[in-house]
Amino acid sequence: MTDLEFMDHAEQLLLAVERSCDRINDTSDADVDSQRSGGMVTLTFPNRSQIVINLQKPLHEVWMAARSGGYHYRFDGSHWQDTKGAGEFFACLTRDASQQSGMSLQFSA
Structure with a gap:
């Protein structure tokens, strides 16, 4: 896989995470805060726990x-x-976010 192909697929993944957070917040009381900074997305739950997703470009x-x-x-x-x-x-x-939030959450591509 080329660097450009990796970035295309990785960007789609990060966008899907953000869209899933928007959908979850619109359809439930989960209140998942999604903050993006470049190639990193931080999900923060009401109990202040976090999940951090980031791109490792050199390793694809x-x-x-x-x-x-x-x-x-x-x-x-x-x-x-x-x-x-x-x-x-x-x-x-999905597993980790549900566990950390204490609610059944569903993330998808």
Whole structure:
């Protein structure tokens, strides 16, 4: 994958995270704050816990830090998969965001 292809796919992922936050906030009382700074999105929950998602351009990876740990994802041609087999990005984000918020949340591409 070229740097340009990585950035295109990674930008789509970050936009999907932001759109999911907007949808969640419009349809529930979750109140997930989404702040973007360049290649990083920080999700802050009402209990002040956070999930940080950032791009690692030289490695062509997306990293996510949550209470449950740190995860690295690579694009496999159709999905962002954890490099150590922990699963697909949006499934993991859904799991961790639901756990940290105490509410059932759904993130999707």
